[in-house]
Amino acid sequence: MFCHPVKIKKFPIFCTSLTALAIFFIGPANNDSSQIMYYTTVKQNWSGAIKYGLFKKQLICGFVLLAALFVIFPYFFQYIQKREGYVLGDFVLERIKAHDVSIPLFITMWCTALLITTRAIFKPYVLLLFLWAFIFLSAFRITCIWLVALNPPPGLIPVSDPITNLVYGKSFVTKDLFFSGHTAAMFLIFLCLEKKWDKIAALAATVVVGILVLIQHIHYTIDVVAAPIFAFLSYYIARKITGRINADLQ
DSSP: OOOOOBOOSHHHHHHHHHHHHHHHHTSOOOSHHHHHHHHHHHHHHHHHHHHSHHHHHHHHHHHHHHHHHHHHHHHHHHHHHHSOOBOOOOTTGGGBOOOOOHHHHHHHHHHHHHHHHHHHHHOHHHHHHHHHHHHHHHHHHHHHHHHSOBOOOTTOOOOOOTTGGGGTOSSOOOOOOSSOHHHHHHHHHHHHOOSHHHHHHHHHHHHHHHHHHHHTTSSOHHHHHHHHHHHHHHHHHHHHHHHHHHHHHO
């Protein structure tokens, strides 16, 4: 039986607005005394972390590897864009009419990135954990995209994201499909955050982003479903590597 595509217009913007507001309101307090205490604590936390040799070594190594990844990314993505792959049948995408939701996608992703940035500034270990987890996540993604050659879903609408697009190189990339980097990054942030309401906001952002990339037809459903699995594996490995540092800095 034929099913008409589901038209979704206001839902993405509504979800994005809720997520952005949640992230905004759980940020640091705005009164002067709280800000002074916040900056004093930040200074103390980083002073203690930098004096710890193992933390410093892992942080430097992590940033060196991250820099190497950003050098590799454009060449890799331009290579996979030139090869041919398979088009998958997708029950979900066949029932969703494609819409350009670049703006709510951009807002949700970068508000969540701003959230973990503020928490990483306050607690050095959060930065270290996310850094290494992101490195492993990127390694998993490069491997999966290399092994699973896919062509983009029918009806794909290119995403307008001037920040993320910097890593892709000269031309727009549509074949970085399995698995969804957008969804995986949001779930990784959820795992690395520590406060209850931070985690709730990041988990909400993960769900919203997963829905938005499907609405825009830039990923297959399997790409989105698989993303949290690889994010968790990356987090688990990074936690094993850096766990001792977290215990020592407490």
